[in-house]
Amino acid sequence: xxxxxxxxxxxxxxxxxxxxxxxxxxxxxxxxxxxxxxxxxxxxxxxxxxxxxxxxxxxxxxxxxxxxxxxxxxxxxxxxxxxxxxxxxxxxxxxxxxxxxxxxxxxxxxxxx
Amino acid sequence: xxxxxxxxxxxxxxxxxxxxxxxxxxxxxxxxxxxxxxxxxxxxxxxxxxxxxxxxxxxxxxxxxxxxxxxxxxxxxxxxxxxxxxxxxxxxxxxxxxxxxxxxxxxxxxxxxxxxxxx
Numbered sequence: 001x002x003x004x005x006x007x008x009x010x011x012x013x014x015x016x017x018x019x020x021x022x023x024x025x026x027x028x029x030x031x032x033x034x035x036x037x038x039x040x041x042x043x044x045x046x047x048x049x050x051x052x053x054x055x056x057x058x059x060x061x062x063x064x065x066x067x068x069x070x071x072x073x074x075x076x077x078x079x080x081x082x083x084x085x086x087x088x089x090x091x092x093x094x095x096x097x098x099x100x101x102x103x104x105x106x107x108x109x110x111x112x113x
Numbered sequence: 114x115x116x117x118x119x120x121x122x123x124x125x126x127x128x129x130x131x132x133x134x135x136x137x138x139x140x141x142x143x144x145x146x147x148x149x150x151x152x153x154x155x156x157x158x159x160x161x162x163x164x165x166x167x168x169x170x171x172x173x174x175x176x177x178x179x180x181x182x183x184x185x186x187x188x189x190x191x192x193x194x195x196x197x198x199x200x201x202x203x204x205x206x207x208x209x210x211x212x213x214x215x216x217x218x219x220x221x222x223x224x225x226x227x228x229x230x231x232x
Binding site (some may be wrong): 033035040041042043045048058069088090092101102103105106107109 | 119122142146148155156157158160163204207208219220221222223224225
């Protein structure tokens with residue numbers, strides 16, 4: 001079964017820490033995405049990548065960066081975590097002709113204290 | 114600009130009732146795709162259906178049915194004879210353009226509707 005795997009299910013970090021959220025997909029998909037999910041706001045796109053070493057800003061990129069050194073891995077980086085970045089983070093991937101839209105990971109619930 | 118509106122924040126019904134989740138979208142493209150995803154308590158979004166803008170046929174899959182109306186820019190989702198296992202957050206979503214294009218096709222999500230089915 002095809003999968004998108006996020007390295008951590010729950011994460012607690014301190015304000016000011018540098019945080020790495022990892023996402024790996026095994027479907028050879030070109031496109032990968034990072035969303036954050038907050039109550040009442042739905043899913044908001046942070047960054048996406050349509051190829052290795054390529055990245056594009058989504059709707060809310062401030063305070064985040066990304067890295068895509070290999071096709072299967074897409075990392076989200078919080079340079080200096082803040083409490084307003086406490087959220088659920090969802091990674092997804094897609095490829096040409098994907099009928100199901102995105103395949104999602106299970107999410108990482110990040111709490112910044 | 115593209116936008117998806119799910120006006121119902123939360124819905125609670127008793128088991129076996131029928132329930133409809135509303136979705137209204139905005140887009141300037143003539144080619145687009147609409148989706149519904151289910152997010153159970155486990156957190157992972159599960160694909161339910163994809164519809165392209167040229168296919169206005171309603172679709173039924175078991176207890177689930179979808180009503181796509183371009184005239185009102187709506188893509189509503191009905192669960193017939195609801196069950197407790199249907200309790201989840203449901204997201205409607207929109208992607209513009211041809212999904213066979215080589216560049217990333219972004220999907221824009223609505224804010225979600227939390228559905229609770231009471232026994």
